[in-house]
Amino acid sequence: MAATLAGLLLYAGLCLSSASLSPRRCRKPVPLLPSVEEHWFDQKLDHFNGAESRAWKQRFFINDTFYDGGPVFLMIGGEGPANPAWMVSGTWLTYAEKLKALCLMLEHRFYGKSHPTEDIQTANLRYLSSKQALADLAHFQTVMTQKLELNDSKWVVFGGSYPGSLATWYRLKYPHLVHAAVATSAPVYALINFIEYLEVVQTSLADYNPECPKAVKTASDTLVKMLKNKENYAAITKDFRLCEMLQINSEMDSAYVLETLAGNFMDVVQYNSDNRAFEGVKGTNITIQVLCDIMTDSTFGTPYNRYAAVVHLMLEALEMKCMDTSYKKYVQEMTNTTWQGTAADGGRQWVYQTCTEFGFFQSTDSLNQPFSGFPLSYFVQQCSDIYGSEFNFTNIISAVQQTNEMYGGFNIQSGRIIFPNGCVDPWHALGIIEDLSDELISVYIKGTAHCANMYPARAEDPPQLVAARLYIFSLLEKWLN
Numbered sequence: 001m002a003a004t005l006a007g008l009l010l011y012a013g014l015c016l017s018s019a020s021l022s023p024r025r026c027r028k029p030v031p032l033l034p035s036v037e038e039h040w041f042d043q044k045l046d047h048f049n050g051a052e053s054r055a056w057k058q059r060f061f062i063n064d065t066f067y068d069g070g071p072v073f074l075m076i077g078g079e080g081p082a083n084p085a086w087m088v089s090g091t092w093l094t095y096a097e098k099l100k101a102l103c104l105m106l107e108h109r110f111y112g113k114s115h116p117t118e119d120i121q122t123a124n125l126r127y128l129s130s131k132q133a134l135a136d137l138a139h140f141q142t143v144m145t146q147k148l149e150l151n152d153s154k155w156v157v158f159g160g161s162y163p164g165s166l167a168t169w170y171r172l173k174y175p176h177l178v179h180a181a182v183a184t185s186a187p188v189y190a191l192i193n194f195i196e197y198l199e200v201v202q203t204s205l206a207d208y209n210p211e212c213p214k215a216v217k218t219a220s221d222t223l224v225k226m227l228k229n230k231e232n233y234a235a236i237t238k239d240f241r242l243c244e245m246l247q248i249n250s251e252m253d254s255a256y257v258l259e260t261l262a263g264n265f266m267d268v269v270q271y272n273s274d275n276r277a278f279e280g281v282k283g284t285n286i287t288i289q290v291l292c293d294i295m296t297d298s299t300f301g302t303p304y305n306r307y308a309a310v311v312h313l314m315l316e317a318l319e320m321k322c323m324d325t326s327y328k329k330y331v332q333e334m335t336n337t338t339w340q341g342t343a344a345d346g347g348r349q350w351v352y353q354t355c356t357e358f359g360f361f362q363s364t365d366s367l368n369q370p371f372s373g374f375p376l377s378y379f380v381q382q383c384s385d386i387y388g389s390e391f392n393f394t395n396i397i398s399a400v401q402q403t404n405e406m407y408g409g410f411n412i413q414s415g416r417i418i419f420p421n422g423c424v425d426p427w428h429a430l431g432i433i434e435d436l437s438d439e440l441i442s443v444y445i446k447g448t449a450h451c452a453n454m455y456p457a458r459a460e461d462p463p464q465l466v467a468a469r470l471y472i473f474s475l476l477e478k479w480l481n
């Protein structure tokens, strides 16, 4: 996938790793900081089968610089390699300094260097689930408590995006272990057809300039029409700098092209102005403003030409030569079951989790959004194409329902959880954006995107973001006293 505009939407260890909640839009691999020491934990393969004794090595990191008898902070890893950049900066460390906390980060099973099985063939991925990941956390915490003699310490978990959901569910399912949770940009409700995602993208673009989503709609409608006629393929290939000559042999092929192009906008909106550069992410200066200024500027030509100009800009920002829009190549990469394959970066594993637990498919099935051509059926078909025909609509629907039965969806029966969310971030649509009680607190931040509060503070942070970080700290301080 070296050449896709891969975007790390919820497949990026969400916030903490180098991928975030998006399947194939994987950007170039983020350079991980090598200087932080890696530690390895003997973890069980299957927590729910007493007759299964196989074990594997799970990676974790420690920062004890500030520890002086305070609480233990545990950063939960997500759907990508755990990025050690978080062990040396990030807002949680400023909280740790004030509270004299010990900081740990546990990588999620099947991501990064945490390999429970010898490969990632579909049969082995049955050990990949949020439920197993929560049990990993519980076993890790129990053993570390003994080993480091942390018997009297209160544990606080942190997570952003999918790990934010895990933080919520860890507090919910293991209340005897964890005292409080900060669940940033956490989708707590599993949903197969996540049409709200693109609705928020539309709103976030329109908030900057109402003409922007209109131009996007004109451009994507034009493309849909053009894709129906083979005579246009050479022009589209050239205009959008595709890596190979466009070929459309099925609805899946055209849906993949349209989704990849929409992905530029989805990524930029999701991470708009987030301080991700410290993690090594490129192109963070491309914002909603930059894209919309192009989409509404007729000197770039028609809306179709402007849509292409956005691709050129993104390619330059990400230092990539061309756009990969071949569904066939995507499926080929996603069905590579070795740990060396490009999709083992997290794409194959995360899409498996969406097909077996969450859905979260960001389809164009709503009328209130500007893109066209990638309906729910396209995502469901991907599950079958990549993992096998039993990963079909009926089974996905039932799996998603089971996830909500297990965790309660929006009905969270717990306490001492903070839910920060950004208004600009499409994921807030599946998150908690109003207080549920005086111990289930929403911190809904105007004008910010995915996980903004977790990144290191900057001088240009808006005052509401500064205030949100302080408010989160004041709640933790209160709950730990």
Ligand SMILES: *[C@@H]1O[C@H](CO)[C@@H](O)[C@H](O)[C@H]1NC(C)=O
Pocket: 036, 062, 063, 064, 065, 087, 088, 089, 093
């Ligand atoms: C822990 O974090 C602090 C604050 O960023 C940093 O100065 C220190 O080097 C880190 N310690 C370790 C052991 O990584």
Ligand SMILES: *[C@@H]1O[C@H](CO)[C@@H](O)[C@H](O)[C@H]1NC(C)=O
Pocket: 146, 149, 151
């Ligand atoms: C902590 O708990 C472990 C196991 O329950 C026990 O062996 C150990 O003595 C305890 N340590 C302290 C300092 O209380």
Ligand SMILES: *[C@@H]1O[C@H](CO)[C@@H](O)[C@H](O)[C@H]1NC(C)=O
Pocket: 285, 286, 290, 317
């Ligand atoms: C973004 O930054 C890159 C590299 O620093 C620069 O080449 C590019 O012009 C910038 N783009 C915008 C739109 O600011």
Ligand SMILES: *[C@@H]1O[C@H](CO)[C@@H](O)[C@H](O)[C@H]1NC(C)=O
Pocket: 336, 337, 338, 340, 341, 342
């Ligand atoms: C899987 O990916 C690896 C690394 O890129 C490659 O060497 C191998 O040939 C691929 N396997 C298949 C079956 O494509």
Ligand SMILES: *[C@@H]1O[C@H](CO)[C@@H](O)[C@H](O)[C@H]1NC(C)=O
Pocket: 389, 390, 391, 392, 393, 394, 395
């Ligand atoms: C989905 O797959 C299951 C096998 O897991 C099969 O029994 C069922 O008939 C399939 N449903 C459809 C609609 O194809």
